Amino acid sequence: xxxxxxxxxxxxxxxxxxxxxxxxxxxxxxxxxxxxxxxxxxxxxxxxxxxxxxxxxxxxxxxxxxxxxxxxxxxxxxxxxxxxxxxxxxxxxxxxxxxxxxxxxxxxxxxxxxxxxxxxxxxxxxxxxxxxxxxxxxxxxxxxxxxxxxxxxxxxxxxxxxxxxxxxxxxxxxxxxxxxxxxxxxxxxxxxxxxxxxxxxxxxxxxxxxxxxxxxxxxxxxxxxxxxxxxxxxxxxxxxxxxxxxxxxxxxxxxxxxxxxxxxxxxxxxxxxxxxxxxxxxxxxxxxxxxxxxxxxxxxxxxxxxxxxxxxxxxxxxxxxxxxxxxxxxxxxxxxxxxxxxxxxxxxxxxxxxxxxxxxxxxxxxxxxxxxxxxxxxxxxxxxxxxxxxxxxxxxxxxxxxxxxxxxxxxx
Numbered sequence: 003x004x005x006x007x008x009x010x011x012x013x014x015x016x017x018x019x020x021x022x023x024x025x026x027x028x029x030x031x032x033x034x035x036x037x038x039x040x041x042x043x044x045x046x047x048x049x050x051x052x053x054x055x056x057x058x059x060x061x062x063x064x065x066x067x068x069x070x071x072x073x074x075x076x077x078x079x080x081x082x083x084x085x086x087x088x089x090x091x092x093x094x095x096x097x098x099x100x101x102x103x104x105x106x107x108x109x110x111x112x113x114x115x116x117x118x119x120x121x122x123x124x125x126x127x128x129x130x131x132x133x134x135x136x137x138x139x140x141x142x143x144x145x146x147x148x149x150x151x152x153x154x155x156x157x158x159x160x161x162x163x164x165x166x167x168x169x170x171x172x173x174x175x176x177x178x179x180x181x182x183x184x185x186x187x188x189x190x191x192x193x194x195x196x197x198x199x200x201x202x203x204x205x206x207x208x209x210x211x212x213x214x215x216x217x218x219x220x221x222x223x224x225x226x227x228x229x230x231x232x233x234x235x236x237x238x239x240x241x242x243x244x245x246x247x248x249x250x251x252x253x254x255x256x257x258x259x260x261x262x263x264x265x266x267x268x269x270x271x272x273x274x275x276x277x278x279x280x281x282x283x284x285x286x287x288x289x290x291x292x293x294x295x296x297x298x299x300x301x302x303x304x305x306x307x308x309x310x311x312x313x314x315x316x317x318x319x320x321x322x323x324x325x326x327x328x329x330x331x332x333x334x335x336x337x338x339x340x341x342x343x344x345x346x347x348x349x350x351x352x353x354x355x356x357x358x359x360x361x362x363x364x365x366x367x368x369x370x371x372x373x374x375x376x377x378x379x380x381x382x383x384x385x386x387x388x389x390x391x392x393x394x395x396x397x398x399x400x401x402x403x404x405x406x407x408x409x410x411x412x413x414x
Contacts (some may be wrong), residue, residue: 022367022381025387027360030124031117039117045110052097052105053115059089061184061353066381071335073099073169086405087386093401094408114352115189121356126181129363133218137212140316141206142323144197145173146331148340171201172351176323180362182355186348195219208234213305215320223275227283230304236380237316240287240300245274252286253310263290266298268310273302288313329373334358 014094036055040046045054063085064076077099079085086093130399147169171192175183185202192198199219208214214229214236221241229236240246255265273281288301288310301317308316330336334354339347365376392398 022364024364024384027363028384031121037121037153040111043110043113045113051095054109056089056092057105057109058114058117058353062357063088065334065354065357066377068335071101071340073340074379076102083311083405084385087392090401093405103341106341106349107343109349111345114349118352118356122181123360125359125363127368130178130181139177139211140319141212141214142176142320143214143216144323145171145195145198146327147171149335150339152271171198173198174323175202175206176326178406179360179366182359184351186351186357196222200225213237215316217320223281225275226285227281230283235303235305237301237303237313240302242298242300244300246287247272247280249284253272255310259293262293263314264293265290266312290314330358333373333377
């Protein structure tokens with residue numbers, strides 16, 4: 003796949019306009035970058051056919067084109083006319099699904115991790131933006147679970163019946179509309195969010211512009227105190243029956259309802275932990291009641307400078323990560339793994355995140371409402387750009403003719 007050749011475009015000259023082409027986004031990950039990284043890692047030592055860069059492109063192509071990706075569908079994609087048009091170095095070649103499985107199990111996962119880091123950095127620098135009136139980068143945290151076959155990969159035991167589910171956890175940070183960091187856990191110790199979410203949050207760098215948002219998976223008062231001590235700004239929710247000691251009013255609440263919320267209090271409080279233990283660390287507690295059903299909600303934060311409505315709006319933005327998980331599972335096939343080997347799983351996760359970030363940037367920049375439509379348009383546009391490049395190149399028509407002939411020989 004000629005990642006760097008689309009429209010004779012240089013990597014450093016990605017357009018700054020609102021709209022963006024799929025080919026321009028893919029061009030950020032140029033062939034030279036892929037080849038240089040594979041060479042530096044010696045990722046293709048002793049490899050004859052399934053070069054690391056080719057596997058990377060095949061997985062991305064399959065994620066874009068397939069509703070349910072598998073080793074067999076990937077093997078079929080490898081010999082398809084569209085993919086061999088994109089990756090002309092494999093013209094006339096074929097591969098077996100078992101060969102792909104073996105390659106994914108043994109391939110150097112560092113290659114995919116570094117490409118992911120590079121994509122994250124390039125896309126964030128080019129398209130990243132602060133939210134909340136330009137003041138904060140809102141970072142949403144949550145986890146999602148994916149089932150695995152217990153006889154192939156030991157994961158977390160979920161449930162308390164004799165037919166326990168075996169799953170792995172993907173704990174995620176979502177910043178802005180597309181910047182994604184994810185950690186993979188398969189050990190039982192990380193089943194609880196108190197461990198997994200806290201570990202993920204503390205592993206990231208948070209500056210004065212960062213505002214992290216997480217749900218009630220983290221309940222530990224000590225964790226709240228730790229975050230405050232680290233000067234990590236956060237917004238979360240407390241359970242309705244949480245106990246606290248009122249200290250003083252922080253701000254007046256609106257007399258009238260704002261949107262669908264009626265604000266009851268905006269106070270500075272101490273929190274009680276287990277038993278009668280009182281944590282003498284000041285936090286801000288905002289209590290609201292929903293107009294629809296009268297349900298009370300309690301938002302906890304250490305941010306004092308924003309008004310209560312803004313804090314409530316920030317917590318609402320946490321829902322974006324739930325929508326993102328739905329996108330990964332429904333549109334990016336992240337409901338199962340093509341191979342239940344840890345190395346292969348990590349490869350698929352990195353490729354899925356790279357592909358997802360490209361589509362999400364494309365969706366955002368082109369103001370497309372639907373994730374599904376964004377993915378379809380991205381793929382069709384990318385295929386059109388590569389075909390045009392091939393036809394415009396010297397001898398391109400003849401090369402396309404050879405690809406089509408090879409395809410006819412393969413299909414009866």
